[in-house]
Amino acid sequence: MPTTTRGRRTRDALISAGREILEQCGLSGFSPETVAQAAGVSYGTFYTYFESKEDLLRTVVRAVAGEMFAASLVSPATADDAYTRIVEANRRYLRAWAEASKVLRLVEQGADSDEAMREMVLEVRELYVTRGEEGLRRLQGAGLADPSLDPRLTAIALGAMVEQVAHVMYSLKEPLDENEVVDHLSRLWAAAISLRGRPGHEGGDT
Known part of the structure; x- marks a missing residue:
């Protein structure tokens, strides 16, 4: 530096x-x-x-990923209940993805043939997987989510769902309403982990 x-x-x-x-x-x-x-x-x-074009590319990708990660963080003061925080996290992620997607998608497309780009993609995704995994562990520890779910695999699967929907909305230009998408994604996410207190939850599952 x-x-x-x-x-x-x-x-x-x-x-x-x-x-x-x-x-x-x-x-x-x-x-x-x-x-x-x-x-x-x-x-x-x-x-x-x-040092090289690749050095700058790594720096740009990390800068973009860092901006996206910061923009998608949910403030601790947002709400106490887990479901509201999931809704806000999904909304923030979609908006942050729209800003960063051009660079990140380019690197992702090159990951099939370039090992350095594949490592960049994994580095960026690990930020979100780790955050999702830690969040699910906290919910499981508080008795609010299905304890039988593997936290890391669940974070990978649900994160991929939200990422793909963001791609459909902003890259493929599917005419979807943001509020409806956020609501639907959040309901799917909460149902997948059997979140207690989610809309429509009657307390019968674990």
Whole structure:
């Protein structure tokens, strides 16, 4: 990381330019030359801050993933009941995914043939899997969710459901109402873990 204010500004400009090029031109237009030109710096300056195109790509993906993760976090002050928090988490995730999807989908598409991209995809998804797994463990420990469910596998499955719906809405442009989607996803999520206190729950399951 650069130690001067000017150096940090230059590095941030390269990251911002890299993201813009990825979103507008895809991986085919992403190169040290095009990024340096878009950032208004020399070609040699690029290599002062990044070892390679792949180094910048990892940095951009991590920056985008970090923004998305922060935007999808639910504040502890949101509500005390688990169902309301699930609703808010799903709403925040959908909106955050819409902002980050262009970059993350590009990397995901390249993951089949590029091991480095596959590792990036797994790194990003692990953020959400770990968060979902820890949340389910807390609910199970409080007696609010089915204790027989494997927390990690459940987090992978339910997270994939929400991610795919986000893809359908924002990438494939399916004309779906956000409020209806959030409500439906949240009901499916809560029913899948047998959440106590969810809408329509009568306390008969575990």
